[in-house]
Amino acid sequence: xxxxxxxxxxxxxxxxxxxxxxxxxxxxxxxxxxxxxxxxxxxxxxxxxxxxxxxxxxxxxxxxxxxxxxxxxxxxxxxxxxxxxxxxxxxxxxxxxxxxxxxxxxxxxxxxx
Amino acid sequence: xxxxxxxxxxxxxxxxxxxxxxxxxxxxxxxxxxxxxxxxxxxxxxxxxxxxxxxxxxxxxxxxxxxxxxxxxxxxxxxxxxxxxxxxxxxxxxxxxxxxxxxxxxxxxxxxxx
Numbered sequence: 001x002x003x004x005x006x007x008x009x010x011x012x013x014x015x016x017x018x019x020x021x022x023x024x025x026x027x028x029x030x031x032x033x034x035x036x037x038x039x040x041x042x043x044x045x046x047x048x049x050x051x052x053x054x055x056x057x058x059x060x061x062x063x064x065x066x067x068x069x070x071x072x073x074x075x076x077x078x079x080x081x082x083x084x085x086x087x088x089x090x091x092x093x094x095x096x097x098x099x100x101x102x103x104x105x106x107x108x109x110x111x112x113x
Numbered sequence: 114x115x116x117x118x119x120x121x122x123x124x125x126x127x128x129x130x131x132x133x134x135x136x137x138x139x140x141x142x143x144x145x146x147x148x149x150x151x152x153x154x155x156x157x158x159x160x161x162x163x164x165x166x167x168x169x170x171x172x173x174x175x176x177x178x179x180x181x182x183x184x185x186x187x188x189x190x191x192x193x194x195x196x197x198x199x200x201x202x203x204x205x206x207x208x209x210x211x212x213x214x215x216x217x218x219x220x221x222x223x224x225x226x227x
Contacts, residue, residue: 034214
């Protein structure tokens with residue numbers, strides 16, 4: 001049973017436009033949500049996170065929105081750049097003693113020049 | 114800061130051999146963890162640690178051991194390598210506050226078990 005889902009395996013966007021990557025989760029007890037990007041043969045790079053006490057967090061071109069009632073979060077990249085082409089993972093975690101990260105399967109973003 | 118470092122970058126093992134994957138971080142983070150990534154799948158948590166001397170199992174702990182004698186180091190040991198352990202292994206460390214959590218990954222160790 002996948003607790004964190006990214007239903008779009010791939011997404012193509014024109015350079016300069018907005019990229020919207022989506023993530024759904026099933027466990028309402030998650031406390032933190034994180035987004036990463038990953039290039040081939042490299043480790044994941046942390047982008048932005050949000051705790052469940054907030055519904056929006058911004059960092060430069062990246063904004064994460066959290067809709068707790070829908071158990072949905074999204075990552076907006078504006079404007080999209082060719083260097084943003086990568087696989088994007090969302091992940092969820094709990095605010096307890098343990099650390100039980102759950103990752104989605106990823107969405108491959110292609111930003112076309 | 115070097116961030117999170119991992120050694121080796123590549124390793125080939127024969128079935129039944131043992132080895133240790135090294136991980137170190139210089140950010141004084143309490144939380145560290147090991148993941149494996151297999152084709153078509155998200156990262157899966159193997160083991161994690163919330164501080165020196167404290168470790169616990171993640172989603173896929175079988176065949177792996179960890180220890181955390183210092184804040185900086187978190188080695189992962191394969192006890193008797195099996196072909197099913199062929200994967201890319203990532204170490205990570207975390208910093209958390211009330212509003213967000215930040216996780217830094219190492220560059221990965223690519224392991225092939227024959």
